[in-house]
Amino acid sequence: MTAPHIPQIRLYQDWLRETRGLAFDSYAKLWQWSVTDLDAFWQSIWDYSGMHSPTPHTAVLAEDRMPGAVWFPGAQVNYAREVLRHADAADAAGCPAIVSDNELGEVREMSWPELRRQVASVALTLKSLGVQRGDRVAAYLPNVPETMVAFLACSSIGAVWSVCAPDMGTAAVADRFRQIEPKLLIAADGVHYGGKPVDRSAIVQELRDALPSVRQLLLVKSPFAAKSIAHDADWAGATARNDADVAAFEPEWLPFDHPIWVVYSSGTTGLPKPIVHGQGGIIVNMYACGLHNDVGASYSDNNRGERYHWFSSTGWVMWNSQLSGLAFGATICIYDGHPGGSKDKPDWTVLWRFVARQQVTFFGAGAAYFTNCMKAGVVAKDCGDLSRVRALGSTGSPLAEEVQRWGTEQLKAAGSPDPWWCNISGGTDFCGAFVGGNRELPEVPGQMQCRQLGASVEAWNEQGQPVIGEVGELVCSRPIPSMPLYFWNDPGNARYLSSYFDTYPGVWRHGDWIRIGEDGGCVIYGRSDATINRQGLRMGTSEIYNAVEALPEVMDSMVVDLEYLGRDSYMPLFVVLRPGVALDDAMRKKLNDAIRTALSPRFLPDDIYQVAEIPRTLSGKKQELPIKKLLLGQPIERVVNREAMANPGSLDWYVALAERRAQAAA
DSSP states (O other), rough: OSSOOOHHHHHHHHHHHHHHOOSSSSSHHHHHHHOOOOHHHHHHHHHHHOOSSOOOOSSSSEEOOOSOOOOOOTTTTTTHHHHHHHHHHHHHTOOOEEEEETTTTEEEEOOOOHHHHHHHHHHHHHHHHOTTOOOOEEEOSSSHHHHHHHHHHHHHHTTTEEEEESSSSSSHHHHHHHHHSSSSEEEEEEEETEEEEOOOOOHHHHHHHHHHTTOEEEEEOOTTTTOOOOEEEEEEHTTOOOHHHHHHOOOOEETTTTTEEEEOOOOSSSSSEEEEEEHHHHHHHHHHHHHHHHOOOSSSSSSTOOEEEOOOTTTTTTHHHHHHHHTTTTTEEEEEEEEBBOOOSSSHHHHHHHHTTTTOOOEEHHHHHHHHHHHHTTOGGGOOOTOOEEEEEEEESSOHHHHHHHHHHHHHHHSSOOOEEEEEEEEETTTEEEEEEEEESSTTTTTTTTTOOOOOOOEOOOOOOOOOSSSEEEOSSSSOOOOOEEEOOGGGGHHHHHHHSSSSEEEEEEEEHHHEEESSSSEEEEEEEOOETTTTTEOOOHHHHHHHSSSEEEEEEEEEOOOOOOOOOEEEEEEOOTTOOOOOOOOHHHHHHHHHHHHHHOOOOOOEESSSSOOOTSSSOOOOHHHHHHHHOOOHHHHHHHHHHSOOGGHHHHHHHHHHHHHHHO
């Protein structure tokens, strides 16, 4: 990275001062302006990021309400245009668009002109297969360049994209895709994951059979399929065109609120909610997030050689965040595989070595990943040259203070002079972040630095009043452009309203506990509906995890509070211990002492259980609420979708516990 690097958020403030005459002597005042004068702030993001429309918008926020805010009416945009406008300058500077790697060590680089050509070729192929503006295209693809090309091709012609990762089974994928009635399915017939080839040909065939709306199958062939599947086109053919039509192709101009993709809630209960986002809302909010994530164009003097990596599967919204690096003009580095090696040979250095090999400058992953690395004893300096890593990103769950300190020490020892943590919290729901990083603010390990610009985030107490320095419900009191347009097939917005607005009409309730400090720093305490309430004192589960998981013997943990509708609190703690460690009286005392010391005797568990695994979603979140409901007596099939889980086999133990509890109560 060329020195001195100027943070993106500073460049934006310099621009505000020079072009708008707006100067703020603190981030708090800048944030306050951004959530008070929404029109001026979001227009500044449009202008600063160089967005363009062939037709002018008649307002910024034409209808100020939630849900149903109307943004930039009259404007036309296209996500693929935002990406491909960088192609010539980035290529002239010698910067590739996508660098990919996988478990087999197959490294590929895609240039910007090749990305542009493939997007055009696939877009024309989609049209030839009958895909039109507004049609849904469903994808069952891993984290490879082909998936990003496929998305950009869909966006370029106004098709609506939806993707599921190939680690999901037929029922879970069909539950999602069936709701949106896709016309075309793009699918990989196999992947290599966790150290072994995985055949997906049977599932692809089952998906096609389960989706009656699908008229065509575009197959991405792999060497891992056990059998050949009948298909209407293959990826090699779809990307092969290089003729005059490809050279002349341009992404279509689309209305600002034209649907860009459908993403899904975690699907722990009932059918997953198909959440529809708009082209323009995603684009403009993406640029606001970019100021906080501090990712810039690889061909610019300020961010020369930028290489952005945020590890994710295609089933997590952080895949969308990784994709956004292209819209910033950055080279993105993607890894297709298991970040911890294989079951037979666990190896938490996989991504560190990938980051070193590809000279990554921004390395993001789930908080649980960094925790696993620390517990596995990863030594970063032994993984290669990490001196170019200037930023670490985390999300998905709260990042413990000791894990952040560990990561900083590891990178410094590996030659990174001033590593910065960009800890963020947001959601699939609006494809963005509510709280995140700011390269210019002080860092406090275990905290996020600030509320994001344009995000009117507050902590509300039980009376619905904003509080500072106290834990409260995370709410957003003003609209953000990337909030959902609607849920697919949701008459009267019933599911949409019940998901976010039934507690506080007109105010977004996100379902997290948050504490906002006097200094603006934020701490997320886990889901508000899985919160611990002991003798009137509320506690986020993450604080208990921080206490017990700091013990070297503890690999993972989960706690639930079975206080419900007037019942006394009953709080069991489940722990995964290191191999060879038993939950004896000495270990129980150690766990209780850790909680007593870090928190309060009020939060000592009523029972401690040693378990083989903690149930987690595909995106790595602990399944606190489903296990809570199960132990309160609800049947397993009502509280959790096994195929939306990373480790569905773990549930059997908890089901047996629930049965024993029910028998004891009877």
